[in-house]
Amino acid sequence: MSRSAALIDELGDIPHTVEPSLLRRRSRDYFWYSQALARDLGGKLGELGAIPRNKADVTRVAAACACR
Numbered sequence: 001m002s003r004s005a006a007l008i009d010e011l012g013d014i015p016h017t018v019e020p021s022l023l024r025r026r027s028r029d030y031f032w033y034s035q036a037l038a039r040d041l042g043g044k045l046g047e048l049g050a051i052p053r054n055k056a057d058v059t060r061v062a063a064a065c066a067c068r
Contacts, residue, residue: 008048010064022049023045026046
């Protein structure tokens with residue numbers, strides 16, 4: 001099982017996306033303001049985007065990611 005598939009399984013009912021166009025948009029966060037980060041992160045995309053609905057979902061996503 002891939003890491004993304006295992007994480008999707010662990011997230012359960014928390015909405016998520018693996019849609020490339022959404023991941024492309026959501027994988028950007030002004031990192032280009034830093035020359036070092038722009039060099040290291042330019043062209044990188046996330047494999048999975050979680051879409052938490054509330055604080056409990058955020059906590060579950062963070063816990064699932066921290067265990068990886």
